[in-house]
Amino acid sequence: MPNPDELLAIQGVQDSLICTMGPLFFAAISNGPRSLNTPLTVVAAGMSKWLEIYSAVLMVRVLLSWFPNIPWDRQPLSAIRDLCDPYLNLFRNIIPPLFNTLDVSPLLAFAVLGSLAGILGASTTPY
Secondary structure, eight states, rough: OOHHHHHHHHHHHHHHHHHHHHHHHHHHHTTOOOOOOOOOHHHHHHHHHHHHHHHHHHHHHHTTOOTOOOOOSSHHHHHHHHHHHHHHHHHHHHHOTTTTTBHHHHHHHHHHHHHHHHHHHHHHHHH
């Protein structure tokens, strides 16, 4: 059992540690965690951004499909169709049209793209 003088010395050491380490701790966490720019995180960030751009192009394709008189054989519409239809066809084979007219496969296509972009985006952001 420590005597009162030893307890006072221990208390003094604790106080000096708190006074010294407290500001250092808060200074260390105020800068926030640093993200590593490793090749994998750079590739993941690039793929995440590409998936976001592809989602936007896919949205244009889906919105334009609502208009039946659009000439899909002209540029840039044929490029959009050629870029998006192979991906959409993957989901059209899984989900048939409702009532033979309503194509809901883009919903699943957007869900998959959003999930992949979210996973890749989360792997590149600091905690």
